Amino acid sequence: MGVPETSTRRSLQGRPVATNHSAIEEAAFRLFAERGFEGTTLDAIAREVGVGRRTLFRYFDSKNDIPWGRFDLTLAAFRDLLDDLYHLPIAEAVHLGVRRFNDFPPDASPHHADRMRLILETPTLQAHSVLRYGEWRAVIAEYVARRTGGAPSDLMPQTVGQVSLALALSAYTVWLEDTSQSLLDLVDAAMAALRAHLADVSA
Incomplete structure (x- = not known):
């Protein structure tokens, strides 16, 4: 679904992280499976990916958009x-x-x-x-x-x-x-x- 967009910033744990739509979707779906859609916040998704919440909005307008890829x-x-x-x-x-x-x-x-x-x-x-x-x-x-x-x-x-x-x-x-x-x-x-x-x- 498109060419991955790479970020050189580091994760919250200090690891280099490549951020793209697919990585965010995969992290979100892991949390949706564990906590349910309602129980998963954007902050939790951002932590799972290893980026800040504001970074998520560069890729998806809202949590509701993530399931649609x-x-x-x-x-x-x-x-x-x-x-x-x-x-x-x-x-x-x-x-x-x-x-x-x-x-x-x-x-x-x-x-x-x-x-x-x-x-x-x-x-x-x-x-x-x-x-x-x-x-x-x-x-x-x-x-x-x-x-x-x-x-x-x-x-x-x-x-x-x-x-x-x-x-x-x-x-x-x-x-x-x-x-x-x-x-x-x-x-x-x-x-x-x-x-x-x-x-x-x-x-």
């Missing part, structure tokens, strides 16, 4: 994914883009399941999550609008964005109950379930 870069990558699928029909391109967006390496750190469980199951993060979901849906709405010649605020782009998010969240809900399943297969299954439902409705 470098979300700005993630959305930029999502736009690129969709642009690479311009040759496909819109529905196929959006589904494949969402599928690829959710293709994370099994050795991701923090583990993707831990990240998503925190985001989806922490009540105090829900309001913040609404903002992030809105940004994610906007990427799809903008893409669909470009493909159809309309505006992102039109009904069709907005609907595709909302439905895509609902399908992804449905897949995550099932996956977090049993992470031995394939998340990508669940994303496909969610789409298949929607198509089957629509076929029943129109029959």
Whole structure:
């Protein structure tokens, strides 16, 4: 998720420390696992990383932003994914883009399941999550609008964005109950379930 940014300052214990977004995320998730999200303060995260509290704000605007990682870069990558699928029909391109967006390496750190469980199951993060979901849906709405010649605020782009998010969240809900399943297969299954439902409705 971007090039690490190195700092030459020393930790609170006197050790040289390399500070970057990933190091802060890993330290924060260790504390979240031990103390819970609510029980973990920014001061505690700063101590765990070995930097001052003010340094954290160079990387994340708030504690609520840490579980989302470098979300700005993630959305930029999502736009690129969709642009690479311009040759496909819109529905196929959006589904494949969402599928690829959710293709994370099994050795991701923090583990993707831990990240998503925190985001989806922490009540105090829900309001913040609404903002992030809105940004994610906007990427799809903008893409669909470009493909159809309309505006992102039109009904069709907005609907595709909302439905895509609902399908992804449905897949995550099932996956977090049993992470031995394939998340990508669940994303496909969610789409298949929607198509089957629509076929029943129109029959």
